Amino acid sequence: MLKTPYLLFLGDAPDALAAKVAQGVKDWRPEFCVGQFRMSGCNADMGLADMTIEEAIAAGAKTLVVGVANRGGQISESWNAVFEQALSAGMDIASGLHNLLTDNPSLVDLAARHGQSLFDVRIPQQRFPIANAEKRTGKRCLAVGTDCSIGKMYTAIAMEKTMRERGMKVTFRATGQTGILITASGIPLDAIVADFMAGSVEWLTPDNDADHWDLIEGQGSLFHASYSGVTLALIHGGAPDALILCHEPTRTHMRGLPHCSLPTLEQLRDTSLNLARIVNPECQVVGISINTAALGSDAALAYMAEVEARMGLPTIDPFRHGADRLVDALG
Amino acid sequence: MLKTPYLLFLGDAPDALAAKVAQGVKDWRPEFCVGQFRMSGCNADMGLADMTIEEAIAAGAKTLVVGVANRGGQISESWNAVFEQALSAGMDIASGLHNLLTDNPSLVDLAARHGQSLFDVRIPQQRFPIANAEKRTGKRCLAVGTDCSIGKMYTAIAMEKTMRERGMKVTFRATGQTGILITASGIPLDAIVADFMAGSVEWLTPDNDADHWDLIEGQGSLFHASYSGVTLALIHGGAPDALILCHEPTRTHMRGLPHCSLPTLEQLRDTSLNLARIVNPECQVVGISINTAALGSDAALAYMAEVEARMGLPTIDPFRHGADRLVDALG
Numbered sequence: 001m002l003k004t005p006y007l008l009f010l011g012d013a014p015d016a017l018a019a020k021v022a023q024g025v026k027d028w029r030p031e032f033c034v035g036q037f038r039m040s041g042c043n044a045d046m047g048l049a050d051m052t053i054e055e056a057i058a059a060g061a062k063t064l065v066v067g068v069a070n071r072g073g074q075i076s077e078s079w080n081a082v083f084e085q086a087l088s089a090g091m092d093i094a095s096g097l098h099n100l101l102t103d104n105p106s107l108v109d110l111a112a113r114h115g116q117s118l119f120d121v122r123i124p125q126q127r128f129p130i131a132n133a134e135k136r137t138g139k140r141c142l143a144v145g146t147d148c149s150i151g152k153m154y155t156a157i158a159m160e161k162t163m164r165e166r167g168m169k170v171t172f173r174a175t176g177q178t179g180i181l182i183t184a185s186g187i188p189l190d191a192i193v194a195d196f197m198a199g200s201v202e203w204l205t206p207d208n209d210a211d212h213w214d215l216i217e218g219q220g221s222l223f224h225a226s227y228s229g230v231t232l233a234l235i236h237g238g239a240p241d242a243l244i245l246c247h248e249p250t251r252t253h254m255r256g257l258p259h260c261s262l263p264t265l266e267q268l269r270d271t272s273l274n275l276a277r278i279v280n281p282e283c284q285v286v287g288i289s290i291n292t293a294a295l296g297s298d299a300a301l302a303y304m305a306e307v308e309a310r311m312g313l314p315t316i317d318p319f320r321h322g323a324d325r326l327v328d329a330l331g
Numbered sequence: 332m333l334k335t336p337y338l339l340f341l342g343d344a345p346d347a348l349a350a351k352v353a354q355g356v357k358d359w360r361p362e363f364c365v366g367q368f369r370m371s372g373c374n375a376d377m378g379l380a381d382m383t384i385e386e387a388i389a390a391g392a393k394t395l396v397v398g399v400a401n402r403g404g405q406i407s408e409s410w411n412a413v414f415e416q417a418l419s420a421g422m423d424i425a426s427g428l429h430n431l432l433t434d435n436p437s438l439v440d441l442a443a444r445h446g447q448s449l450f451d452v453r454i455p456q457q458r459f460p461i462a463n464a465e466k467r468t469g470k471r472c473l474a475v476g477t478d479c480s481i482g483k484m485y486t487a488i489a490m491e492k493t494m495r496e497r498g499m500k501v502t503f504r505a506t507g508q509t510g511i512l513i514t515a516s517g518i519p520l521d522a523i524v525a526d527f528m529a530g531s532v533e534w535l536t537p538d539n540d541a542d543h544w545d546l547i548e549g550q551g552s553l554f555h556a557s558y559s560g561v562t563l564a565l566i567h568g569g570a571p572d573a574l575i576l577c578h579e580p581t582r583t584h585m586r587g588l589p590h591c592s593l594p595t596l597e598q599l600r601d602t603s604l605n606l607a608r609i610v611n612p613e614c615q616v617v618g619i620s621i622n623t624a625a626l627g628s629d630a631a632l633a634y635m636a637e638v639e640a641r642m643g644l645p646t647i648d649p650f651r652h653g654a655d656r657l658v659d660a661l662g
Binding site for chain 2: 005130131132133134135151189190191192193194197198199208222223226227228229230231232233234236237254256257259263271274275278279320
């Protein structure tokens with residue numbers, strides 16, 4: 001969908017956190033990144049060559065990726081001069097921010113005149129079919145969480161890296177804005193109309209070689225009332241053969257819902273598997289991914305050992321210890 | 332949302348089935364219906380007075396409701412002259428068909444000039460919030476099914492009629508096109524963007540008197556891969572206190588999915604209740620509604636007696652025997 005390679009636009013990012021989308025692209029698709037574009041006042045640095053638009057074009061850049069978010073996730077007025085320069089010089093622009101490139105008439109006009117495209121990756125770029133629940137060839141793995149924003153994308157993309165290193169056939173399938181920008185394709189599932197959610201996930205994960213794995217980016221949580229429908233569409237559209245359970249052990253309530261407590265890993269396992277087997281009776285829960293960022297090293301190891309003994313499943317933090325044991329568990 | 336009363340537009344309906352939306356309005360909201368408008372060739376009849384546009388206006392009609400669908404659910408070219416007449420005379424028009432009134436520039440122009448509105452009830456008429464899962468006052472009941480199109484709407488609206496007759500506080504909450512046209516308000520849940528599904532259902536079922544029941548129109552099925560996400564959003568947004576299980580005993584596979592079998596009523600009960608209690612721990616399954624249209628009278632009674640004994644829940648066909656026992660079960 002997006003043309004690669006990218007010039008990463010860091011704008012006037014006040015700190016590294018503001019440029020976390022750019023960091024994700026740099027971490028997971030370094031081969032997509034020819035350089036970075038920084039404005040005065042930028043305090044983020046991807047360790048890439050600083051380039052002007054002209055230098056990036058000369059280095060082969062096809063798309064300027066907005067890798068920065070200001071407060072509120074909006075496009076800053078001050079960025080538009082750079083965007084205009086990029087379009088005029090022959091680059092597409094891609095953004096995952098809340099306000100849209102395509103809502104700016106002068107950018108739309110400039111893009112049309114120069115034959116370039118504006119990609120607002122929050123907006124579905126096509127129509128999708130209704131799901132048909134037909135069996136597809138190839139294997140699929142989905143991470144599901146006790147809550148939102150708990151490490152599901154990280155788990156899948158870390159597994160993809162390990163599987164690539166091992167020479168396995170694997171594709172990370174992005175279902176959210178950051179994942180789409182990182183991998184240059186995918187679906188913005190939370191922006192798709194209800195009737196077509198599951199169909200869009202089927203479209204995203206088509207027939208493939210028998211030994212190929214799609215690692216589908218998780219969204220929401222079955223236990224999060226705001227987004228659970230999105231999660232179930234992902235489970236029934238994706239028809240996973242393998243589920244990974246994701247958890248963060250110090251979280252005290254569901255994200256954004258202070259009155260709602262998290263389920264146990266046992267509840268997550270049983271509820272997810274019950275629902276997944278409606279579409280794929282062969283589905284198995286194969287491992288557990290713990291986000292231990294809030295725990296010291298010893299506490300993290302002790303917690304994971306306890307979970308592994310209790311649940312009888314390989315339990316790791318892929319950020320701290322790599323994704324190998326989860327990949328092994330795919331069999 | 333829609334202004335009542337209605338003039339029901341039957342167009343050139345080739346048979347009664349083509350006018351089933353009009354039949355639903357006539358059956359469930361006779362007080363909304365001042366008359367019917369039939370074109371030459373119409374073979375449907377609601378038993379209402381046939382009226383011209385002028386006669387309907389004189390009788391107080393505020394909205395022309397398109398109660399007919401031609402093959403493919405499209406608006407016929409031949410209807411437009413009537414629509415233009417209605418707008419010019421001071422009526423709104425409401426339609427649930429696939430092609431849109433608002434995609435016809437001459438209707439849009441005419442409506443604007445006469446200060447009238449075109450309501451395509453398939454299209455959300457507003458923006459909805461993200462669900463917050465906060466406890467609301469009042470009671471809510473939701474029908475869930477072993478499959479789609481199995482009698483969930485009929486069950487809820489039949490219960491509403493019985494509860495009104497008993498003087499109970501009750502509101503049928505429409506979540507689909509037909510329900511919206513029947514009751515003049517509601518949300519087209521399957522057309523709402525994924526992130527806002529559950530929030531739209533919360534909006535639809537706000538705080539109410541402690542002894543008031545919302546009877547929420549069900550959609551899809553947790554066991555139907557194409558639409559299960561919509562159903563879960565309805566369960567988590569609606570936070571029902573009471574669930575009714577709906578089933579059709581002769582159906583051999585999930586609607587539109589010939590390779591997928593139906594779940595048992597036990598599976599429907601356990602899966603629905605497990606998910607509903609995430610948001611409302613007090614939720615109970617209170618009764619079973621069987622669509623026995625395909626069974627003879629004795630076979631229907633025998634089947635329902637068997638289900639009632641096996642499941643330990645009041646089991647009826649509200650079409651054949653009225654909704655009283657389901658209403659009794661609300662307690």
